[in-house]
Amino acid sequence: xxxxxxxxxxxxxxxxxxxxxxxxxxxxxxxxxxxxxxxxxxxxxxxxxxxxxxxxxxxxxxxxxxxxxxxxxxxxxxxxxxxxxxxxxxxxxxxxxxxxxxxxxxxxxxxxxxxxxxxxxxxxxxxxxxxxxxxxxxxxxxxxxxxxxxxxxxxxxx
Numbered sequence: 269x270x271x272x273x274x275x276x277x278x279x280x281x282x283x284x285x286x287x288x289x290x291x292x293x294x295x296x297x298x299x300x301x302x303x304x305x306x307x308x309x310x311x312x313x314x315x316x317x318x319x320x321x322x323x324x325x326x327x328x329x330x331x332x333x334x335x336x337x338x339x340x341x342x343x344x345x346x347x348x349x350x351x352x353x354x355x356x357x358x359x360x361x362x363x364x365x366x367x368x369x370x371x372x373x374x375x376x377x378x379x380x381x382x383x384x385x386x387x388x389x390x391x392x393x394x395x396x397x398x399x400x401x402x403x404x405x406x407x408x409x410x411x412x413x414x415x416x417x418x419x420x421x422x423x424x425x426x
Contacts, residue, residue: 289389292335296382299328300375303359307368307375322363329356351381 302325309317329352336345355374362370 287389288335289385292332293382293385293389295328295332296378296385299325299332299355300378300382302328303371303375303378306359306362307371310362310366310368310371318363322359325359326356 302321306318306321306325309315309321333349333352336349338345338349341348355378358370358374362368362374
């Protein structure tokens with residue numbers, strides 16, 4: 269089994285066990301990898317590699333957008349949709365300008381959003397498997413704690 273095949277099998281097994289948020293995180297990881305490889309292809313002058321990676325990144329963005337529940341997601345879903353549109357626009361700009369710098373900026377932005385999803389996933393797991401509360405924990409403070417969903421916010425300047 270080659271390293272690529274082993275990696276693919278590992279990812280396939282991991283996604284079969286993942287939560288929806290875990291799948292969103294995995295798609296963000298894939299998106300960042302695609303963008304990074306596209307930036308490397310730009311730097312190498314590899315036209316086919318650049319195009320292949322960006323086409324795949326656009327498909328990942330399409331999948332992420334398809335997962336949005338615009339009816340139930342409200343303002344947050346609209347913000348996330350705008351975020352994906354921003355990333356798509358910047359990828360197109362990088363393609364036209366042959367700018368790996370633009371792509372590297374997008375990787376940083378996607379990483380920040382991915383980390384927010386990771387925090388959400390971690391707090392969701394903690395709620396499913398709560399640790400026993402010790403007698404010294406302030407129960408009222410725990411009940412007043414802001415849910416992770418409320419902390420999952422970001423802004424994009426357009």
